[in-house]
Amino acid sequence: MNPFKIFDISGSGMNAQSLRLNLVASNIANANSISSSIDQTYRSRQPVFAAELRNVMSQQPATSSVKVLGVVEKQSPPIQEYLPNHPMANEDGYIFKPNVNTIEEMANMMAASRSYQNNIEVLNTAKELMLQTLRIGQP
Amino acid sequence: MAISFDKALGILPKALVLQDQRSQVLAANLANADTPNFKARDLEFESMLRREIQPNANQRPVRLASTHAGHIRAGNELNGGSLLYRNPNQPSLDGNTVEEQVEQAKYAENALRYQASLRFINGTFSGLSTAIRGEIR
Numbered sequence: 001m002n003p004f005k006i007f008d009i010s011g012s013g014m015n016a017q018s019l020r021l022n023l024v025a026s027n028i029a030n031a032n033s034i035s036s037s038i039d040q041t042y043r044s045r046q047p048v049f050a051a052e053l054r055n056v057m058s059q060q061p062a063t064s065s066v067k068v069l070g071v072v073e074k075q076s077p078p079i080q081e082y083l084p085n086h087p088m089a090n091e092d093g094y095i096f097k098p099n100v101n102t103i104e105e106m107a108n109m110m111a112a113s114r115s116y117q118n119n120i121e122v123l124n125t126a127k128e129l130m131l132q133t134l135r136i137g138q139p
Numbered sequence: 140m141a142i143s144f145d146k147a148l149g150i151l152p153k154a155l156v157l158q159d160q161r162s163q164v165l166a167a168n169l170a171n172a173d174t175p176n177f178k179a180r181d182l183e184f185e186s187m188l189r190r191e192i193q194p195n196a197n198q199r200p201v202r203l204a205s206t207h208a209g210h211i212r213a214g215n216e217l218n219g220g221s222l223l224y225r226n227p228n229q230p231s232l233d234g235n236t237v238e239e240q241v242e243q244a245k246y247a248e249n250a251l252r253y254q255a256s257l258r259f260i261n262g263t264f265s266g267l268s269t270a271i272r273g274e275i276r
Contacts, residue, residue: 006166013170049174063167115172122166125250132257137264
């Protein structure tokens with residue numbers, strides 16, 4: 001019995017969600033970063049979460065913490081716009097906008113912050129219970 | 140006649156351990172609320188506790204023998220009980236079966252049960268100390 005493991009599990013969840021929040025911030029901040037070529041255009045970045053099984057070999061229940069496998073870029077093409085008078089336009093008169101969907105990102109942000117809060121609630125409750133356990137037998 | 144703490148406390152310490160393990164499983168569910176293909180799990184507390192208080196050899200589940208130190212334990216058995224998968228009410232497209240409201244409710248319930256066990260243990264200890272001091276309150 002290791003009562004501290006719950007802190008690891010919730011901590012990994014908070015870690016993953018804070019990375020997700022960071023990526024949302026990066027996407028929204030770069031939502032208007034236009035460029036003059038497809039390759040240099042910023043693309044929306046999304047985290048990839050996976051469950052990491054722990055304690056498979058031990059007597060403890062095999063619980064899973066969250067692992068961030070990496071960050072992937074959205075594969076949809078950047079938005080092409082014909083603006084020949086734009087200073088950033090290429091020789092054909094096009095500029096390229098990132099494939100960031102701001103509304104999607106805002107929804108993503110809310111989901112991430114809710115999940116983060118969930119993990120914090122779990123942590124707080126676990127901490128309370130542990131403190132009470134330490135006081136066993138005291139008047 | 141010696142005082143036996145084991146007898147005085149009964150199943151309460153075992154219940155505490157089981158509730159702690161269940162809280163870990165539920166915390167893992169909540170942490171993985173956004174992980175694709177993660178399946179929510181839970182411990183069946185009552186049957187596990189019943190198994191604990193009936194140490195009858197026939198009641199114990201049959202386990203696979205592990206003949207090598209590197210063998211992975213089959214079926215995630217713990218204390219003879221098993222870790223089950225939750226049936227989701229509304230499964231999501233990415234294969235995740237965690238429903239945050241359900242998990243939160245279960246976690247709160249489990250925390251309350253843990254606190255109840257703690258209170259019973261505290262009551263037992265204060266009863267014991269009253270008996271040791273022999274005073275009438």
